[in-house]
Every structure is written in C-alpha cells, then in structure tokens.
Amino acid sequence: MIARLRRAMRWQSVPLVTGFAVLAMIVGTRAVLVENQRANRAAARETIEYQELLSGLLSMAQDAESGQRGYLLTGEKSYLEPYRKAVDAIPGQLSRIGAMTASDDQIVQQINHIKDALSQKQAEQARTIALYDKGDAAAALQLVRSGQGKAAMDEIRASMDTIRRISAADIAARDEQTDRVEAWLRIGSLAALLAIFVLGVYTIRESRRRFRDVVIGQEELMRKNIELGNEIQTREKAESQIRQMQKMEAVGQLTGGIAHDFNNMLAVIISAMNLAQRKLKRGEHDLEKLIEAATDAASRAAKLTSRLLAFSRQQPLAPQVVDTNRLVTGMSDLLRRALGEGIRIETVLAGGLWKTHADPSQIENAILNLAVNARDAMSEDGKLTIETANSHLDDGYAATHADVIPGQYVMIAVSDTGEGMSADVMARAFEPFFTTKPVNKGTGLGLSQVFGFVKQSGGHVKIYSERDQGTTIRIYLPRFFGPEEPAIPAERGDSTAKVTETILVVEDDAQVRTATTDAMRELGYEVIDVGSGQEALEKLAAAPGVALLFTDIVMPVMNGRKLAEEAVARQPGLKVIFTTGFTRNAVVHNGVLDHDVNFLAKPFTIEQLAAKLREVLDTK
Template sequence: MSSSWPTDYLEPYDAAIARLTGDFDTLDAMLADNPGELAAARRLRALSGERETSIRQVLETYERGDTADAVSVIREGRGKALMDQIRVLVRAMRGEEERLLAGQTAKVRIQARLVTAALALSTLVILILGIVAFRDGRRRLAEALSAHTALEQAHRDLTAETASRAAAESQVRQMQKMEAVGQLTGGIAHDFNNMLAVVIGSLDMARRRMPDDPARAEACIDTAMDGAQRAAQLTGRLLAFSRQQSLAPRVLDANKLVGGMSELLRRSVGEHLKVETVLAGGLWNTFADPGQLENAIVNLCVNARDAMPDGGKLTLETGNTHLDDVYASQHDEVTAGQYVMVSVSDTGAGMPAEVVERAFDPFYTTKGVGRGTGLGLSQVHGFVKQSGGHVKIYSEPGVGTTVKLYLPRSKAAEQAGPASQAFAETPRAVGEEIVLVVEDEERVRHLSVDALRDLGYTVVQASDASQALAVLEMQPRVDLLFTDIIMPDMNGRKLADEALKRRPDLKVLYTTGYTRNAIVHNGILDADVAFLPKPFTFEQLALKVRQVLDGAGANRTG
C-alpha cells in the first residue's frame, strides 16, 4: 500500500535540519575554551544525527507504503529514547553553562569591586598627590620669593661692590697718574737743572773771563748756548709727548722721505751695522709733518743702534696696511681704516713684555746713566698720535725689536715742500725795511728788537695789541708785523686781522712758546701761516724774517 506524503509539509523540517549543522559548528566554536562542554556538544551532535537518521527511516518506510513497519519502528521507542538522551544532555549543558555564567558573574562582580576600589584608591592617591603638589608649590614659591629677596640683596651688594671697586680703581688710576706726573716732573727737573747748571755756570765763567781772556769767555758762551739748545730740545720732546707740538703736516710720499734719509742714517748708526731699506711699490701718500716724521725715524734708529752694540742688521720698511675693526677694538685710540706703515727693525737684544709695556712712558729708559733721556719713544708716540696714527712695538728677548708707525692714508696728491732759500751768510735787511715787534714780555721784546736792529732793520715796538694798532696809525709805513700770539688784551691773531684791514699788504710773522693758541688747532698750524716758535736763535730769526719779507711766508690769518 502506498501513501501520498505532503512534501511541502516537511519543508520546515528540512530547513531546520539544514541549519542544524551550522548551529553545531557555531556551538563548537563557542565552547572551544571548555573541553568538557565541547565533548558534550559533540555528543549532542551525534545523538542529533542518530535521531535524524531514525526519522528518515520512518519517513522512507512510510513513503514505500509500509505503514505497519513505520508504526512498528515508532512503537519500538528508539526515537523517544534518543530525544530523552538529548534532553538530558541539553539540560546538563545548560546547567554547566549557568554554573559557568554564575562564576563569571561573580568574577565580574569581584573585578568591578576591585575596579571600584582601585578608582577610590586612585582618587585618594590623586588627592594626596594634589595636597603634596600644593604644599610643594607653596614651598617652591617660598623658596622663589626667598631667592628673589636674596638676589635683590646680592644685586645691591654687587652694585655697592662695583661702586666701591670703581672708586678704588679710580683712586689707583689717580695714584698712577700722580706717580707718572711725579716721574715726569722729577725727570724734567733733573734734566733742566743739569742744563741750567751748564748755562748759568758757563755764563758766570764767561762774565769772569771776559775782561782778561775774551777767547776763553767765548768758549764758555758757546757751552751755555749748547746747554740752552738742549733745554729747548727737551721742551720740544715734552710737547711732542703731550701731543701739543706745532705740526706743519702736508701730503707726502714716505718712500721718498725714507729713501732720502738712508745715507744720513748709515752715518748716524755707524759702520758696524748693516742698514737695509725695503720700500713698498705703489705706496699710498700720507698726511704728516715731514720734519717730525724724520725725527721719529732717527729716534727709532738710534734706539736700534744702542740695542746692537756688537753689530747687527737695521731694516727700514714701508708698506700699505689696513687696520680692521677687530684690531681697532683691541687697541685704544685706533680708528679702523687704511694706513701707511713705516717700520724700524733690529736684530738686537729685544725687550721683555714689562719693558714694552712702559716703553712710551716719559723718562723711562733701560739704558745706562748718561746714555738716554727716556724721551725718545715718548716723543715718537706723541707725534704719531697727534698725527692721527698708531704705533706698535713687537719685541722678543734675544731676537730683536720692530717698531711700526701707522700714519693715516691720504688720497690727495703729494704736495711740494715749502721753498727753501739758501743763504751764503746770515740774511740782513734790504733797504729801509721796517718791522713792528709786538711782545708783552719786556725782556723777550728787547732781545727781538736788538737782534732785528743788528740785522739792519728799522724797528718799532709795542707791548700789547692796542699800542701796536696805535703805532700803525702813526707810522706811515710798516713792512712786517712780528707779533706774539698770547697777549692779555687781544691775541696776536686778532691783532693781525685788524692790522690787515688797515694795511692789506702787511706781512705777518707769528711767534709763541705756547701751542694751544689762535693759529694752532689740534696741534696743526693753519695753512699759509708764517710761524717762528720760541725759543729761537739769532740765525733762525734772521732766516724767517727774510723768508716772510721775500714772499716765502704769508700774511694770511684765516
């Protein structure tokens, strides 16, 4: 007997059976970390498979029409037994999972409590740290305030110490200045006393010998003149050291000046020294007083000679150089720029550092008694500084010394020196030339008047500027105004200005023993000014007056 089975009725069953395999796979994956439960799941899969097989057998038997056999299989109870086993196993697995869930829940609760406790502990720690940080901040603030107070006190102490040190240094500098002034005045007094002893002693002897022995009296006068000239030279050196000598600078070529001195220097230093001159090609011009530059070079060569008593080599060298900002910052009174360098080098004994440091001090000398005044290098230093230059000594004991003079570069063309007049004998007055002498110092005025009259000039005189102007009003003709510069009522410069307004063709010759005056500015003579520094000799007066009257001088005042 066959039976018609509704297949669409079994579709939900077939769909459930199809999903069952995937569900068991998912269950195995979920229970992979629990071996017991995983074994139970596999047992459940097996029982499920047996139950599915049993049902398939019943359905197939029923499809074949063996209804009785199908009912017989159902009545055997195998399917029910399998379902009972499945239910038991599922209940066991569920119980185990509930137990595990309870354990996990307990663990989670414990962990939650632990986390809560940790959070509470963290909050407490944070609170404690906050308190500690607050207290540390207060401590640090107190320390900072204390440090600030200490720093302010240290600053006050440092300021007071700086002021005290500055005062002490100022006092030391003042003491050093006083020591230098004392050394200077002592040296001046010593040298002038020696020279005055020669002058006074010689003149006294001349006065005593004049009636009986004029020849010997004349020799004494010559000695007195020599002492007086040495005193004048000493004054000139002191003025050079103090940068107050009257300079007459012009644009010059140092190569020509040094080259022209070579023969003179060879004679001055002696035959036991080898003199070498190294002149730079393309040497720049400089602006300096040629006479004073020659004196400076001679002074340096004499010092070099004295440093080589057993012979050696003396080298004069010129060159172009640039003193940069770095060098200028390391040396006082040096302005960065281009300079003409003139150096004198020797192969002598050299100088230790402490001697180099004091080499330019006046009256400081390492030479023996009677071999030096101690003013040579100070004169060089004063001249170079007054000329806007720089001087530097390089020396090493046992090797030698080099002294370098740096004079500012001049971009102007070289100037010819003032025309010099050669006189076979002392020049005298020509015709009826009239000289007006203005001098407030009576004895000096009388000496000048007597000297000019001996030279054949007609001389009128005045003791001050007002008298001089009055003489010009009364005297119909005056050829030369010979005036002192420093006078009480009106200086010589203003007198000359007034005189030239009235006598435009008047020649003017100035004289003074003081350099800071109306015709010398910063130690430099005004251009085209005729000047005769005091003290002067009879010959110097005769030559200068003749030069001015003949037109070699000038009558400009401004």
C-alpha cells in the same frame, strides 16, 4: 593624600587659567578695536589735510587770476607778482595732491578735470598777458570777456565741490564706524573690569597663603643686595685709589724726569753766566767757552720742551703730502753719519706706495730716533732695515687696538738685529723718561716723541720684539686721498744784500721783547717794538712803512691772531710772523698750523730768526 592634594591643586588652577584666557581674549579684542579706531582717525585727518590742499590750490588759482586782471587793468608790473608766485607754486601743489589722491575712480576723475581746467586757465592768462605786453590791450581784454577763464574757474570749483561731497560722505561713514567702535570699546572695558575684579578676588585669596614666604624671601634678598652693594662700593673705592696712585706715580715720574733734566741744564747755564759775570768784572774777555756751554744747555732745554710737546700731542705740525719712499731715500746720508760705518743699512721700498699727509720733518725725526735707538741696541756689526709698504688695518685689528681707526695706511718699519725687548720693557717703551740705557746715555724721550707725533697725525705705532732676536717698530700714517698740491718755491732775494725793511715787534714780556729787538737790530733791520696789540695798531697807523709784523700769540686783551687780522685789514700786503712757546688754538687747530701761517716757535736762535725773516720777506 598626595594624590588628593594634586587633584585639589589642579582644580584650583582651572578658574585661574580660564579667567586669564577670558581676560586675554578681551584685551586682544580691545586692542583690535583700538587699532581700527586709530585707523579711522588717521583717515579723517588725511581727508582734512587733502581738503586743505585743494583749498590752497583754489586760492593759488584765484591769486593768479587777480594778478592777471590787475595787470591788464593798470599795466603795473607789480600786479604780476601774485600771478608768478601762483604759477610757480601750482605744480608743486598738484604734485602733493596727486601723492595723496587715493585710487578712487570718482576722485581721480575730478582731479583730472581740475588739472585740465587749470591748464586752460593758465593758457588763457599767459595769452592775455602776452597780448598786453605786445601793446594789444583790447585783444587781451576781449579774451578775458570771452568767458573762457571764468568757465575754467567754474569747472575747478565744481570739481572741488564734488570732491568735498565725496570726502564728506566718507568722513561721515568713518565717524559712524568710529562711534560703533567706541561703543564696543565701552562694552569691552566693562567686561575687562569685571573679569579683573573676579580674578583679583581669587588672586588675593591665593596670595595670602604665600605672602609670608614672599616677604621672607624679599627680606633675605634685600639683605644680600645690601651686602653686595657694600662690597661693590668697597671694591670701587679700592680701584679708584689704585688708579689715583698710578696717576700720581706717573705724574711724579714725569715731573721728576723733567726736573732732573732741567736742573742739569739750568746748573750749566747759571754756572756759566756767574763765571762770565766774574770774568767781566775782572776785565777778562775769554768768555767763548762759557757762552757756548750756556747756549748748548739752553738748546738742550728747548729740545727737551719740544719732545715733551710732541709726547703730549701739542706740537704745531705743518703737514704736507709726503712721498715716503723719496723721504727715506733722501735720509740715507744722514742715517749713515748718525749710525756710523759699522752698522749696515738696508732699505726695502714698496712699489706704488701711497702718499700720506703729515709733517715731513717730524717723519724724519721719528725715523732718526728709531734708528739711533736701534744702533744703541746692536753691536758694531748690526743691521738696520727700513721698510715701507701699503697697509690696511681692518676691523679685526682695530677691535684689539682701541686707538686704531680701520682704514688704509702708509707703513714705515724700522728693524734691527739687536738684543730685543722683554714684555715688561715693551709695555713701558713709550713712557716719557723711561730708558734702559746707562746713565747719561739717553733721556727716555725718543720713543715718547715718536708716539706723540704719530698719534697727533692720526696714525698708529706698534712694537714687535723678542729677546736676542731684534726689534721692529712699525709706524702707520693715514693714506692721503686727493690731488697732490705742488710745492711752490718761495722767491728769495740776495741774502748778502743789505736789509732795509722795518719790523714791528709786539711782545708783552719786556725781557723777551728786548732780546728779540736786539737780535733784529743786530741783523740790520729797523725795529719798532711795543707791548700790546692796541699799541701796535697805533704804531702801524703812525709808521705806514712797516714791512713785517712779528707778534707773540698769547697776549692779554688782544691776542696775536686778532692783532694780525686787524693789521692786515688796515694795511693789505703786510707780512706776519707768529711766535710763541705754546699755543692751543690761535694759529694751531687739532695740532696743525693754519693754512698760510708763518710761525717761529720760541726759543729760537738768531740764525733761525734771520732765516725766517728773509723767508717771509722775500716771498712774493
């Protein structure tokens, strides 16, 4: 019984296999025929394009002839314009024709005839124009009447007619072949349709026997797919909720840290100002301690804001070409004062160290932050090592660190002999307000500031640490390629001399404007203050003696950058200082100050203001 079933199945499969073999042969033959037809059509298109190039060449030769004869008849130079354009275009046209010319002896021979005739024609035209330019118009016309140019043009036309006849015969042959191909295609299509019909009838008869099993299988598969889709959606919702909770937790932690620190600083400022007001009402003038306390709290608030901007990669950077070895050497005294006499400091500086392009003050801040963190992690007899080296982060390293671009970097490593970090602490070390130090011993923003600066500079930072073995933090800054631009020292005048300049202050916030103008008047400057860009331009027109424009960047209608451009255009040589608490794209692009921009970040002290004003005003 089983043997009979097997034989029946084998016999049933014979027609199916045979039919598919026939169908495959027909389809394959049809594909070959279609390709032949496509090749014929492409060849026909190329022939047409070739004919168009030849026609264009003839048109150029005729334009040159018309321009030559018009000039010889009228003497007007404008008639030579078509001649010159044609002479300039003919070599390119001949090059395109040559590139499309097949290795057909007859066509190549005719093209060579055309080239020779064109050379003769152009020589005759150039000679007649030269004779006419020398004043020998009779000789030029005599050369034209000699028939040399006409004979060359006749030879060009004759050769082109010969090429057209050859091409027309080739197109006709290809058209005949295409007709034959189309006839075979019709026959093949009918045969294919017949074969498909026969196989379809046979397939329908066979498929009815298995249709029920297929339907049942599909229904089962659909049910499982629906169950799987529901499970995927459930998991995605759960993962989305977890990610949102993590985001909200991070935002909450950041907000809480900011609120905590700012509330402490504001509490000091408000308390000091309230006490100062009470003492003034009582006629007491011992306010120095209160003012110092408020100023210190405001300064700490400004530093906190600066660190948050650094972490968010929004601080304005002023990058320069930096020799890191020289920078680290110059920090030795600062590091010894910051770390104390008990900490041993060792520097290991690489020979032939590459240059990097970064903000040198931020590099110093980063090294100082890392050194202070290392000091706090060590006992009094610890050892701090600062090392520099050339480093290459390859594709393998970049594959395991998603934020790294393979390439060459300048490496700065700060190592300590402290207690080290656990894996959990290393994972959170760069989070803002995360710290393992006791209360009131750290803000948790030092490493966050380092992380933000390095990332904003296109670099990479990595922590290596083991418990009770110490910690190494490596900073990788991109290598600088190109010539180093020498720093040009600003020429400064006598700082003790009485100031005489007039400054135009533009600030839309009335209280900030008042504070700034009072500080400048305290420094001895003449000050004109306005609240908008349009008012500033009006004042500038009325007071041409203004030496410097001190403008806020973020203002309605006309921002500081547009105001400065308009003001400098109206009064060349006007010095400009920009100021703001935060800006994204007016004078800072990709986190870097625009070239030749003088910038003073808010808030600033009167000493910082005085130094910046003299720096800009004394610069030639």
